[in-house]
Amino acid sequence: MTAMTSMMKSKGILALVAVMGMQAGAKEADVKPALAKDGFDEEQMRLAQVIHKRIVDYQQIKKQTNNGKEEGLEAYKETLKTGAQFEMLPVKGGSFTWKGEEEGDVLEVELSPFWMGKAEVTWEEYEPFMLTEIPRQKDGQVLDFMREQIKNDIDLLARPTPPYHPMTYGMARDGHPAVSMTQHAANKYCQWLSYQTGHFYRLPTEAEWEYVCRAGSKGKYSWGDDDAKAGEYAWVAGDGSSQYQKPGLKKPNAWGFLDMHGNVLEWTLDQYVANRKAYFGKDKVVNPWVKATQPYPHVTKGGHWKQTLKEIEAGARYKSDPMWKISDPQDPKSLWYHTNTPWLGMRVVRPKEIPSAEEMYHYWNSGVEEDE
Numbered sequence: 001m002t003a004m005t006s007m008m009k010s011k012g013i014l015a016l017v018a019v020m021g022m023q024a025g026a027k028e029a030d031v032k033p034a035l036a037k038d039g040f041d042e043e044q045m046r047l048a049q050v051i052h053k054r055i056v057d058y059q060q061i062k063k064q065t066n067n068g069k070e071e072g073l074e075a076y077k078e079t080l081k082t083g084a085q086f087e088m089l090p091v092k093g094g095s096f097t098w099k100g101e102e103e104g105d106v107l108e109v110e111l112s113p114f115w116m117g118k119a120e121v122t123w124e125e126y127e128p129f130m131l132t133e134i135p136r137q138k139d140g141q142v143l144d145f146m147r148e149q150i151k152n153d154i155d156l157l158a159r160p161t162p163p164y165h166p167m168t169y170g171m172a173r174d175g176h177p178a179v180s181m182t183q184h185a186a187n188k189y190c191q192w193l194s195y196q197t198g199h200f201y202r203l204p205t206e207a208e209w210e211y212v213c214r215a216g217s218k219g220k221y222s223w224g225d226d227d228a229k230a231g232e233y234a235w236v237a238g239d240g241s242s243q244y245q246k247p248g249l250k251k252p253n254a255w256g257f258l259d260m261h262g263n264v265l266e267w268t269l270d271q272y273v274a275n276r277k278a279y280f281g282k283d284k285v286v287n288p289w290v291k292a293t294q295p296y297p298h299v300t301k302g303g304h305w306k307q308t309l310k311e312i313e314a315g316a317r318y319k320s321d322p323m324w325k326i327s328d329p330q331d332p333k334s335l336w337y338h339t340n341t342p343w344l345g346m347r348v349v350r351p352k353e354i355p356s357a358e359e360m361y362h363y364w365n366s367g368v369e370e371d372e
Contacts, residue, residue: 029287030280035362044365045357047157051195052357058198059354073113073352075256078197084124088115088350089256096211097218098276099315105275108284109207116204116212117347119177119247119258120266121189123168126178129192130167130185132159157192160185160336164329169342171243177264177345179244183298183320184369185336186267186346191364193348202363204349205289206270206299206317213261213302213314215254220313222253222260227309234262235305236312244305244343261312264345265300269363272297272319292366296320304343335369 062071073090093113099106160181167180181189183203190201204212219225223233230236233251235244247258270290273279280288292298297319303312310316324338338344355363 029289030282030285031287031289031291032280033291033293035291035359036367040358040361041365045361047191048361048364049357051191051200052354052360054198055194055200055354073115075118076115078199080125080128080196082124082128084122084128086121086125087118088348089118090115091208091212091255094211096214098207098210100274100276101317102275105277107277107280107282107288109211109288110284110286111208111211112287113352114208115350115352116208116257117349118252118256120264120345120347121178122175122247123173123178124175125193126181126189129189130160130163130178130181157188157195159188159192161334163337164339167337167342171342175246177244177247177259179264179343179345180338180341181267181344181346182325182334182336182338182369183267184366187364187366187369189346190348191360194360199350200354200360201348201350202360203267203269203346205287206268206301207285207288208349209266209268209301210314212255212257213253215257215260217254217314220315222314230261230309230312234303234312235259236262236303237308238305242305244345260302261314262303262305262307264302264343265304265318265341266302267344267346268299268301270299272299272317291362292368295368295370296322300344306343 059071063069073092075087075089077085077087079085091111091114093111095108095110097106098109167178168176169180186203190203193201213222215222217224221230221233223229233253235242235250244264245259247263250259252258253260271292271294273290276288276290277283279290300318300320301316303316303318311318322333324341324344325333327339328334328337
């Protein structure tokens with residue numbers, strides 16, 4: 001956070017946060033710890049409000065051009081200004097049994113409807129966000145002396161500082177998953193993408209991610225328990241000369257999602273807790289989110305192309321680690337890149353119910369990103 005934004009802590013934007021999911025028709029969500037109701041960074045809140053208004057206005061326009069009908073939960077393609085496209089698939093919501101690593105860690109989870117990216121975010125989608133010509137500070141904010149020259153709010157969104165070397169690590173680029181971003185960078189990409197498209201995007205929660213990965217399966221994998229079928233669905237157990245692959249070269253799961261097992265690990269929103277049932281203190285949860293209270297660890301899911309079958313199971317969980325940034329030459333470490341994780345990417349989620357501006361703020365600003 002810059003000195004300027006530190007001075008802009010909210011004074012008038014107080015007590016506005018509703019509990020997640022309290023919009024009309026949605027169910028109250030299980031979020032721990034509860035979302036803060038004050039202490040917002042004023043500039044970040046202003047940007048969240050700007051984007052929220054764009055999204056609500058766009059939704060109203062779509063409704064008017066659709067004879068007053070609300071948008072249905074159907075697959076759609078999003079086209080960015082560069083021409084890059086990505087596809088979002090509908091998830092009707094529902095429930096599943098969420099089993100953890102520890103004995104007795106079993107929760108019944110209910111989820112509201114949402115869309116999720118059919119594939120992992122690719123370089124074509126991510127690079128327009130990552131590469132910016134406007135000079136920025138280490139936290140991705142525009143240099144203070146340049147702020148008055150900025151005419152468009154999208155340029156005020158936090159963006160990465162220039163990478164130290166090509167982020168593909170010598171692997172192929174075109175059509176391949178974007179990799180090696182911190183969770184903070186992934187969150188900020190979702191904010192930038194929301195401004196660009198007029199749809200609200202964020203990272204999936206751990207529960208949403210696993211629900212989609214399983215696609216109704218109660219086995220170890222989305223295709224069941226047969227290890228012999230792994231090669232049909234997943235890039236896994238690669239040797240030292242192997243690399244990530246383009247989406248769509250393996251079979252999708254039962255709901256049409258690609259590379260939910262293997263290829264690259266994927267970020268979720270959640271802080272890692274060893275026993276989720278003990279953490280939430282109940283047997284059933286609705287739209288759960290373990291919100292970050294410390295920089296490490298966060299949960300990543302899905303495994304990557306060099307891992308074993310055991311490591312790419314639907315229920316497997318991986319903890320982010322400070323060692324992922326050991327090669328970062330900045331001191332203190334950069335907010336933006338995990339320079340040692342060419343196997344870590346992301347995919348995006350769009351909930352059917354539009355969150356409030358205050359909720360968007362919390363999705364895009366973890367509050368612990370300075371030490372991530």
